[in-house]
Amino acid sequence: MKVAKFGGSSVANAKQIKKVANIIKSDSSRKVIVVSAPGKRFSDDVKMTDLLIELCYAKQQNQDHDLQLQNIMVRFQEIIEDLSLDQSILEDIQQTIEKYLQFDISPMAQLDALKSIGEDSSAKIVSAYLKHLGLNASYVNPKEAGIFVSNEPGNAQLLPESFSRIYKLREREGVSVVPGFFGYTENNDLVTFSRGGSDITGAILAAGTKASLYENFTDVDSVFAVNPNFVENPKDITVLTYKEMRELSYAGFSVFHDEALIPAFKEEIPVCIKNTNNPEAPGTMVVAERDSTDQCVVGIASDVGFCSLYVSKFLMNREVGFGRKLLNIFEDEGISFEHAPSGIDDMSVIFRDHLFTPEKEQIVIDRIRNELHVDTVSIHRDLAVVMVVGEGLVNTIGVAAKATASFAKAGINIDMINQGSSEVSMMFGVHAVDLEKAIQSLYKEFFTEDESNLTFPSAVARGHQ
C-alpha cells in the first residue's frame, strides 16, 4: 500500500481536486491520502490557513469578523459547488468553525483549532468527492487515524505509541482521507504541527502503516539538480538518497521541508516527489541507498547570508582548548556555528549572518580580544556557500579537481573549502557576488556531456587580471 500526500496547490480548487481524484483512482494501492489546506490559486491569492489565522486574530481581539468568516466560506462554497457536492459539507465546515470560535480555551489552543480547519475541510471535501465518483472512500479524523501528540501548540511532537495505532489504518476498507497538519493529545486537545505540517502527517502515516511508498504530490515534476534561477532547464534528479536530500535542503533546496520526512526516513520508506499536474512524470525518488557509480554528483545547492570570523594568534596550535574556547563564546551568545576551518595559528568560524546583529558582533569581538588574547580578529560578510552533493564523492577520485577547476575557469577565488567530514558533500565558500557564476560553472562541469576538454588555466594572480 502507498500513502499519498497532496499539497496546497493540489487542493486549491475543484479543478485541482479532480486531478487528485484521478490520481487516487488510477492506483488502487493508494489507500491512505493526506491533504493540505487549499493553497494559492494564483500568485497573489491568500492561502486558506492565512485566512483562518486572520479570523482567529479578529475574534481574539474582539473585532467584527464576519468578513473574515465570509472569505473562508466563499472559497469552500466555490470548491463544493464546482465539484457538485452536497451542501451539507459546507454546513458541517461552518458549524465546526462556529464551534471553535466559541471555544473557551487558551488563545494558542484556539488558534491551533481554527488553523486545522483548512486541512480538515480539504479531507472532508476530497473524501466526499471520491465517494461521489463511486469510490469506497472515507474521511478519517487524525484521532481515528491514531495521531497522538504532545500538547505544544503549533509545534506538536508525535507520541511514540501512535505508530501501533496508525498501523491499524491498513485494516480499513477503501481509501482513507486524513487531514494533515494536526493531531490530538491524550486529553483530546487538538494541536498542530509546525508549519508545513501536512508533510509531517504524511511521513508519520507512511512510517506508521509501513507503506511501500510515500508519494508527496507537489506542483513540480521533480527535484532539479540545481536551482533553476541560476541555470535554465536544469536536469532532473531521478533518484537521491535521504542523506543527499538532507545536504541539498541545508543549502537552499526548498521543495519541501526535509525534517518533515524524518519519520519516513527512519523506517526507510521510499519517498517519491511527484507532480499533481503531470502525474505521468516519474518524479524524484528519495531512498535509503542508491547505486552511486552511475552518477557520483547528484546536485548542487547553494545558500547566501553567511559570515566568517577570522582570528589569528601566534602559536595557537600549542594552546590546548583554544578552539573550544572560541566556539564557547559563540555558544554563549546563542550563535550556532556552521563550520570552523583552522590553520596552524589561525581559525575561522562560519555562521549565518542574520544571527550576528551589530550588538552581538561587538560582544563577540570584545570577548575574543579580552578572553583569548588573539593577535587579530576580523569579520567577512557576504559569504555564499556552495555544496556539491553526491553519495559517490567519498570514493571517487577527481571530484575535488573537477569542482576546483570549474571555479578556476570561471575566474572565481575560493574563500573556503570544507571537505572531510560529510561523506556526501563538498563545501566551498565564495563571495556572494560570484555565486551565480560559480553555480553555472559547476553545473557545466558535472551535468553537461561536454566533458572532453577538462583543461584549466594555470594559477593566475588576482592582482594581475
Next chain:
Amino acid sequence: MKVAKFGGSSVANAKQIKKVANIIKSDSSRKVIVVSAPGKRFSDDVKMTDLLIELCYAKQQNQDHDLQLQNIMVRFQEIIEDLSLDQSILEDIQQTIEKYLQFDISPMAQLDALKSIGEDSSAKIVSAYLKHLGLNASYVNPKEAGIFVSNEPGNAQLLPESFSRIYKLREREGVSVVPGFFGYTENNDLVTFSRGGSDITGAILAAGTKASLYENFTDVDSVFAVNPNFVENPKDITVLTYKEMRELSYAGFSVFHDEALIPAFKEEIPVCIKNTNNPEAPGTMVVAERDSTDQCVVGIASDVGFCSLYVSKFLMNREVGFGRKLLNIFEDEGISFEHAPSGIDDMSVIFRDHLFTPEKEQIVIDRIRNELHVDTVSIHRDLAVVMVVGEGLVNTIGVAAKATASFAKAGINIDMINQGSSEVSMMFGVHAVDLEKAIQSLYKEFFTEDESNLTFPSAVARGHQ
C-alpha cells in the same frame, strides 16, 4: 651589523672551525657570533652535549666518571691542538668542568651547568682562534652579553629587560663570540634554554642588537621546497616569509626549530639560512614580507601520524554547542586537536595519533557516546597531512584546482581538504600510503616548468579501477 650563529656541525672539529673563521673574516659586519657545542664529526659520532650529560649522570649516581671526563677532554684537546692554540684554553675548560662537578646545587641546576660547557668551550676556542689569526675578537659570557633568564632549568625564558642590555653589545670593539644555549638568572644561576637553544640565543642577540641580518649557518645550502626524501634534487627556496616558514615547520620541515626564531621574527630581523661548507651559496632568506606574485607556492610540507575521529548525528547542525562539547572532551583528555572539518550532520576531529593511546581512545569514545548521544563514531588512523604553502595562495585563482588535479592524476583520493583560515596554506589529508605519490605529484605540478598539459582525467569511481 650582523649576528651569525654557527651550529654544531660548524664547530665539530678544527677543519670546520677554520671555515667558520674564514666566514667571519670575510665580512667585517659579522660582529656578534653565537656558537653551538661541537656536533657530530661523522654519522655515528656522539655530540659534545650528550657526552656532558653522560658525565653529569655518572657523577650524580656516584659512579666513577673518569672515562666520561676523558672522552670530553680528548675532543677538546684535539680541536685545540689542530688549531695550534695555547694549552691554557684546555686547562680553563677542565677547571670549569671540575668546578661544576663540585657544585653543591640541585641535580637539575648542575645538569644545566655541565650541559653549558659545550657551547661555552666552543666560544672560548673560536674567539681564541680568531685572535690567533690576528682579529680583534673576544669571548663574551652570556651574562656580559646581557642574557638574563627565568630560573627554569632546561627551559629558561628570556627576561624582557635583557634586550636593553644586549643592545650594548653593539658598542663592543671587534668580534664578540657568545656561547649559545644558556643565560643567567638575576641570582647568577646558570640556566639553559630548551634543546636547540643556540638558535634561541642567536635570535635573541639579533633582536636585542637590532641587527640588519641574522645569519644561521648550518650544513645545507638552503631550505628545499620539498623533502628530498620524496623528490630528488628539489628546488631551493630563495626567499620565504616568517608565516610560510612557520607553516612549513609545522608539517615536517626541520632545518631548524621555528619557534627559536620568534625573537627575531618579532623585531622583523631578516634571517638567512646559510651553509658553513659552502658560504658562497646565497642561502634561504626568511623575511617579514615578500613579493608573492613571483611565486605563489613556496614549498610543500607533509607529516604523518595523524588520526581522525568521525561522529555523525542526525540534525547535528541544529544543536547549538555540539562542536564545542565535542572539542571539550578532547580538551579534558589533554588532546590538542589540529582541525575540525564539519558537515551538516557530522564532524571530524583531526589530531596527532601519538596522543591517542588505547586508553584515551576508550575514554573519548565512551564519553562521545554517552554525553553527545551520537549516531555513529569511528576512528581512522594512518592519516598524512600535506600542506601547500605560499603567501600568494589567498589571492590566486586556480591553486586549489592545480593541487587537486595533481592528486587526481596520481590516482589519490583526498580524505580531507582544509582551506579557508590560513592565508598562506592549503591542507590536504590523504592515506599515509599515498603520501609519497601525493608529494611527488604536487611538486611536479607547482615546481617543474612543464606545465603545458594541465589536463586531468574525469572523475573515476575507485571501485572501478
